[in-house]
Amino acid sequence: MANEKQGDQLQIGEVAERTGVTQRTLRFYEEKGLLRPPERMEGGFRLYSEEDVKRVKHIRRLQDLLGVSLAGIKEMVDADEVLRELRAQFDPAAAIADKRRQLNRATEVTEAQYTIVKQKIEQMRQMEVQLDERLKLFQRWKKELDEMERDAAPTRSQ
Amino acid sequence: MANEKQGDQLQIGEVAERTGVTQRTLRFYEEKGLLRPPERMEGGFRLYSEEDVKRVKHIRRLQDLLGVSLAGIKEMVDADEVLRELRAQFDPAAAIADKRRQLNRATEVTEAQYTIVKQKIEQMRQMEVQLDERLKLFQRWKKELDEMERDAAPTRSQ
DNA sequence: TATAACCTTGACGTTGGCGTTAAGGCGCAA
DNA sequence: TTGCGCCTTAACGCCAACGTCAAGGTTATA
Numbered sequence: 001m002a003n004e005k006q007g008d009q010l011q012i013g014e015v016a017e018r019t020g021v022t023q024r025t026l027r028f029y030e031e032k033g034l035l036r037p038p039e040r041m042e043g044g045f046r047l048y049s050e051e052d053v054k055r056v057k058h059i060r061r062l063q064d065l066l067g068v069s070l071a072g073i074k075e076m077v078d079a080d081e082v083l084r085e086l087r088a089q090f091d092p093a094a095a096i097a098d099k100r101r102q103l104n105r106a107t108e109v110t111e112a113q114y115t116i117v118k119q120k121i122e123q124m125r126q127m128e129v130q131l132d133e134r135l136k137l138f139q140r141w142k143k144e145l146d147e148m149e150r151d152a153a154p155t156r157s158q
Numbered sequence: 159m160a161n162e163k164q165g166d167q168l169q170i171g172e173v174a175e176r177t178g179v180t181q182r183t184l185r186f187y188e189e190k191g192l193l194r195p196p197e198r199m200e201g202g203f204r205l206y207s208e209e210d211v212k213r214v215k216h217i218r219r220l221q222d223l224l225g226v227s228l229a230g231i232k233e234m235v236d237a238d239e240v241l242r243e244l245r246a247q248f249d250p251a252a253a254i255a256d257k258r259r260q261l262n263r264a265t266e267v268t269e270a271q272y273t274i275v276k277q278k279i280e281q282m283r284q285m286e287v288q289l290d291e292r293l294k295l296f297q298r299w300k301k302e303l304d305e306m307e308r309d310a311a312p313t314r315s316q
Numbered sequence: 317t318a319t320a321a322c323c324t325t326g327a328c329g330t331t332g333g334c335g336t337t338a339a340g341g342c343g344c345a346a
Numbered sequence: 347t348t349g350c351g352c353c354t355t356a357a358c359g360c361c362a363a364c365g366t367c368a369a370g371g372t373t374a375t376a
Contacts, residue, residue, distance in 0.1 A: 011322075011323075012322090012323075013321095013322065013323080022364080022365080023323085024364065024365065024366085025363085025364065025365095027324095027325090028363070028364060032228060032232065032362095032363090033232060033236075034228065034231070034232050036239070041323095041372085041373090042372090043323080043324085043371070043372040043373075044323080044324060044325095044371080044372080045322080045323055045324080045372070045373085046323085046324090055238075058238075059231055062231045062234060063228070063231060066224065066225075066230070066231070067224070067225070070190060070192065070221075070332070070333070071332085072224070073192070073217055073220045073221060073224070074190065074191060074192050076220060080213075080216070083292070096303055096306060096307055099303060100300070100303055103296055103299055103300055103303070106296060107293065107296045110289055110292050110293055110296070111293065113289055114286070114289040114290065114293065117282055117285050117286050117289060118286060120282055121279060121282045121283065121286060124275055124278055124279045124282065125279065127275050128272070128275050128276060128279060131268055131271055131272040131275060132272065134241070134268050135265065135268055135269065135272065138261055138264060138265045138268070141261055142258070142261055145254055145257060145258055145261070148254060149254055169352075169353075170352090170353070170354095171352065171353080180334080180335075181353085182334065182335065182336085183333085183334065183335095185354095185355090186333070186334060190332095190333090199342080199343090199353095200342090201341070201342040201343075201353080201354085202341080202342080202353080202354060202355095203342070203343085203352080203353055203354080204353085204354090228362075228363070229362090
């Protein structure tokens with residue numbers, strides 16, 4: 001345990017402020033193993049690193065990217081319903097101005113969904129790129145290991 | 159209310175079986191407004207349509223696509239941690255066989271994540287296509303409305 | 317050294333998303 | 347008309363992901 005708080009270490013309140021989550025959430029993540037238990041001051045105060053801050057932000061990005069409640073799904077399904085009703089009552093003899101208004105409304109709703117989906121796809125693609133780079137890095141490391149082995153033991157293996 | 163169950167109508171048990179959710183879940187979705195209240199038989203039994211079945215399947219697809227718990231996020235973050243440890247102890251002088259095993263393990267984990275992300279992106283892209291087609295449909299309808307107006311009132315407007 | 321600001325660990329509350337009895341009605345075949 | 351399976355609502359239970367006190371310890375600053 002650290003006796004003194006070092007310059008680059010943060011207390012839970014600062015981490016909370018900088019990540020936008022509550023202190024409760026930080027302790028909760030620690031409890032659930034999402035954050036490794038941080039160091040402590042003598043008195044027991046948690047001391048976080050910049051790495052921890054990054055991790056929290058990462059977790060929140062993932063949550064934002066992947067987490068959708070039934071309430072969110074309801075919005076999407078409701079939009080579908082609006083569309084279905086519109087289609088059902090699409091009577092060419094009805095008031096054109098009304099139709100146009102409904103159509104505009106349906107367009108708005110659909111565009112909102114479209115925007116959200118596009119954003120999520122973009123974020124997902126960034127993750128994909130990161131993972132791909134990581135895999136390539138591993139491949140390079142493997143090659144390095146192969147070469148080390150070949151250089152180190154060419155005579156012994158004969 | 160329907161007196162008799164018609165040929166194309168389904169009771170809750172059948173819907174549950176065909177959608178893979180429980181009866182409780184179907185009632186729950188209705189309660190939360192995700193499913194419109196279905197018709198009833200005289201005795202009060204729910205009568206669902208094929209449309210309802212589609213809706214339930216749609217809801218589940220969305221849930222599967224978008225829903226990820228902290229437990230799932232923990233898996234991803236844990237994989238990051240494995241990588242960080244690996245990187246930290248990458249000591250060229252250490253046992254090569256060990257390194258290779260760790261590297262293979264890290265590769266496995268990363269590939270698993272990569273696969274999941276790719277699947278989700280693909281599903282998202284399908285949604286994107288659907289929404290895009292919908293928007294184009296709306297555009298066509300708007301044009302039709304424009305033309306109807308032009309055809310119907312060219313003289314009156316002068 | 318006192319006091320405000322910050323922190324600690326409980327422990328109970330809340331909302332979402334259902335699972336699980338419980339107690340009883342409905343539908344249909346024999 | 348009785349039996350059996352399917353259905354109804356009501357109500358309690360459970361886990362996740364926190365929010366919200368409560369009671370008290372720590373640190374920094376005057």
